Amino acid sequence: SIKAFIFDLDGVITDTAKFHFIAWQKLAHRLGFDIDHAFNETLKGVGRMDSLNLILKHGGLTLSDAEKEVHAAQKNDEYVELIADMSTADLLPGARAALESIRAAGLRTGLASASKNASTILARLGVTDLFDTIVDARDVINGKPDPEIFLKGAQQLGLSPSECIGVEDAVAGIQAIKSAGMFAIGIGEPSVLTQADKVIAGLQFFDLDEFIQLAQP
């Protein structure tokens, strides 16, 4: 039976894409090119160094590993400054209520995030206490769509994957959940998240009883 929900952070609990965009664009400008919002979409759910590699490719630039480390660190310093101003107002609609409804039903919650800043962001959002476990980019070798991060989340909760439901907004994230052997709830468009078992437009449409019934027919 279903005993836990494991959530992605960026795009599900809060929208960090806008802060990543500001910081990545500064980096691109320093390097002499530009990125736009459409390109930024392709970075959603992608970790720091993989994002930098995509940006450099987009700008037609090649840097040494040492140079990449410097630029990635500078981007992160600027990003950390931006997220320092986040507050409970940055929670996406329905996020807190969804987490609370899971807890009230005696089920557990986990976070599976590609961001190394996940814990900081949860603290700014005031929802740290609503998560039983956190797996972030520091704890895994392979990023989504590899199932590692969701499998580790289940393991840290002491559960098997079939006892967990994963919640994601990105195609690669849904792939990771399905490869982990979990029921997948997509946040977004059914036409985009075709591998999801159920798609809702946002956590304001989170219906605990419905999802548990769908996941354990």
Ligand code: UVW
């Ligand atoms: C991402 O870019 C998603 O992660 P970080 O916050 O670790 O840079």
